[in-house]
Amino acid sequence: MTIGIDRIGFATSQYRLSLEDLAQARGVEPAKFTKGLMLDSMSITPITEDIVTMAASAASQILTDEDRETIDLIIFATETGIDQSKAASVFLHGLLGIQPFARSIEMKEACYAATAGLDYAKRHVEKFPDRRVLVIASDIAKYGIASGGEATQGAGALALIVSSNPRTLILNDDNLAQTRDIMDFWRPNYSTTPYVQGAFSTQQYLDCLTTTWAEHQKRFGTSLDQLAAFCFHVPFPKLAKKGLDSLMTDDLTETDRDRLTSNFDAAITYNRQIGNIYTGSLYLSLLSLLENSRALEAGDQIGLFSYGSGAVCEIFTATIVDGFEQHLRTDRQAELDLRTPISVDTYEALFYDEAQLDETGSTSFKTYQTGAYALTAIDQHQRIYQKVN
Known part of the structure; x- marks a missing residue:
């Protein structure tokens, strides 16, 4: 029996900032970013897109009804968690309609945690070869306006289905x-x-x-x-x-x-x-x-x-x-090209945008472009997610 990655899903934000535009705004040569860092652009999230919405969008691209019935472990790796107590995987479990008798946890160790999650998933499938594990790696990298790491920000989520007899990677x-x-x-x-x-x-x-x-x-x-x-x-x-x-x-x-x-x-x-x-x-x-x-x-x-x-x-x-190529996408670049270019001013406004809660701990948000899921409101300090397209 072999164990590995059966399928991979990916989602990012719907907005992108050109590194040449950022360089011009910061008064540096564009080559410092495009050649010195080998970066061309970065994905920027609005307040309505977070690690849960990107993870749900990434996973929903690859999940089948059979997956929803056989996944009994969800591992969510992130270093930009949204709650100090409730695991992001619990939100995700509900959004994706995974069968109820599944363990849902969140893991953290900077950028390494997804690999630890993959190790854990492999050992789980070794013990239960007829079950599957959903491993999520979802983060929003924010370093601060005009900081030394500003040009190395970004946002995205990977969804990995780990199973026996995988069709992509052992x-x-x-x-x-x-x-x-x-x-x-x-x-x-x-x-x-x-x-x-x-x-x-x-x-x-x-x-x-x-x-x-x-x-x-x-x-x-x-x-x-x-x-x-x-x-x-x-x-x-x-x-x-x-x-x-x-x-x-x-x-x-x-x-x-x-x-x-x-x-x-x-x-x-x-x-x-x-x-x-x-x-x-x-x-x-x-x-x-x-x-x-x-x-x-x-x-x-x-x-x-x-x-x-x-x-x-x-x-x-x-x-x-x-046959690995049959389980990959050929239109990924076209999808990335559809992201909306934004100005440095718009990027800075999105960077500083924070939830303004009323006396009940509630707020709603203006409409932004998101993936298939969005954070639509906070109601009495509870995050409300919905499928939007």
């Missing part, structure tokens, strides 16, 4: 994690935006990658020449590119280098346009690779590096399943 038994107690990126409960030590975080990302990869090679005998591609956590694509470069040693053949580089370019196609989505960034890159590479074949091995500040990282591999 998860191999070679996971290796590393933990370091560091302060490279963190957000205390009292702050709406994170604190970041940028250069230190970059250093830790790369050092965690190289040391974990070296240990992975020792334990499992892996090597880059065995891999068709390597996907990375992508806070911004240039950092992931540095990660790939750090792994490509001098003994690697030119053919191997060309293959890994070409597939890396395919793997950042969506990240360049959407920006940082925290827990989902690695899996957005994986989806981008699968939908944009023309060189992948059944049986190919893909390496994956997950990193969450604070810090926990993990390296593992996956095997492409025969």
Whole structure:
């Protein structure tokens, strides 16, 4: 029996901000963002779009009636939670109509939690092979107006259905994690935006990658020449590119280098346009690779590096399943192109928009473009979600 990712859904906001426009507004050369970060635009959410609405939109694209009856575990990974007590997966469970006898939880460890969720899901299916698990990675990255990380914001959600005999990817038994107690990126409960030590975080990302990869090679005998591609956590694509470069040693053949580089370019196609989505960034890159590479074949091995500040990282591999392309979309780019371009002024207004509650803890919102679901009101401090299209 094999276990892995059967299908992948993705949703992002309906608004996008050009990084060239942001650069002009901030008085910097556009190349600082487009070449220095390898970013072209970022998705921007209105107040009516949050981690739950994006997750519901992503999952609803791939869920079948059979899924709704056989999913008995929902794992929601996020670092932009909407409630300090109630799990976002509970809201999602109701919106998606999953059968009632399902466990619904929320997980957090910066950008790493979705990988922990995937590990948990795999072990669940090993025990109950006739059941399925829905793993969600949904986040809205906000760093602050005119902050050092402003250009690396973004928003999006990935929905992964984990099952036995998957039709897209088999998860191999070679996971290796590393933990370091560091302060490279963190957000205390009292702050709406994170604190970041940028250069230190970059250093830790790369050092965690190289040391974990070296240990992975020792334990499992892996090597880059065995891999068709390597996907990375992508806070911004240039950092992931540095990660790939750090792994490509001098003994690697030119053919191997060309293959890994070409597939890396395919793997950042969506990240360049959407920006940082925290827990989902690695899996957005994986989806981008699968939908944009023309060189992948059944049986190919893909390496994956997950990193969450604070810090926990993990390296593992996956095997492409025969017929995987039948369970992917061919119109993703056209959908991304439909996002509404907004000005820097509009982006700033959306950034600062907050719920204005009355004395009962209630409010309604003006209408914005959203995906299939929207946050339509807050009623006595209770978030009200509805399917809108």
